[in-house]
Amino acid sequence: MNATRRHLLCTAMALAGGMLLPAFAARPARAADSVSSAEGTQLRLIAGSLTGDVVHAGLEIALASGWKTYWRYPGDSGVPPRFNWSGSTNVADVRVGWPAPRRFPDGAGGFSIGYKDKVVLPLAVRLTDKAKPAQLDLALDFAVCQSLCVPADAHLTLALPGAGGEDPQLAAARASVPVETAFGAPQGPAILGLTHDTGPKPGRLIITARATPEAMLFLEGPDDSWALPLPEPIGREGDIQRFAAPLLGVPTDTPLPGARLRLTLVEAGRAIETEAALPQPDAKP
Incomplete structure (x- = not known):
């Protein structure tokens, strides 16, 4: 199934869920907040250490029991996450790392690829000027699934480089990347x-x-x-x-x-x- 057909399938399944769809619309985070919640999932931006002009950050996606979300290539069904960093300030680019995924039966004879429980995607955030404050701004389109695949979106912001040392979750996340x-x-x-x-x-x-x-x-x-x-x-x-x-x-x-x-x-x-x-x-x- 190509990317367009996957997107249409996921949207159609979400609409079939009727009143489930509004419950999954992520609530935008406050300007100083790095957390966004939706039914079935909670997302958080994590600031880590600064090395040269790169901040080692992360996107934590915590999923309720029985829910899953997708890898960069979702397999036979679903849609991959889409990241928009254009609202960031003093950020030259962001590189997303992908921990090793799992495969799941999709109920239609195929398999989807992604994560259950919780995943932290490592982010390498290169600053334009490391001597100046920066803010990471993420508009994320993604999908979460239980029995139905439901499109969702989230908006998260985070001041960089952050205070303190490395978050142990970030080191573990980077170690899980192939x-x-x-x-x-x-x-x-x-x-x-x-x-x-x-x-x-x-x-x-x-x-x-x-x-x-x-x-x-x-x-x-x-x-x-x-x-x-x-x-x-x-x-x-x-x-x-x-x-x-x-x-x-x-x-x-x-x-x-x-x-x-x-x-x-x-x-x-x-x-x-x-x-x-x-x-x-x-x-x-």
């Missing part, structure tokens, strides 16, 4: 092979990884117009796990060879992220 790992890395979890099997249409990707049997693999295309399915395990030999994903959700008339894919491998206690170019059909990368 580690960038080279294709074919000789040790630890790694993506070792990527082939394009033309087979029956639409063809499929075969991914070989050094991973535990419980490992999960997530696959993203070069941009939001791609909506690739979740790879599924198809065989194992020793510490080598093979996954397959049909080449569905690829934009029409897109040249496949050379397209940059991002692969995120998650196993207990650790996760990696690797970029690799899609090879020629049935050729080694």
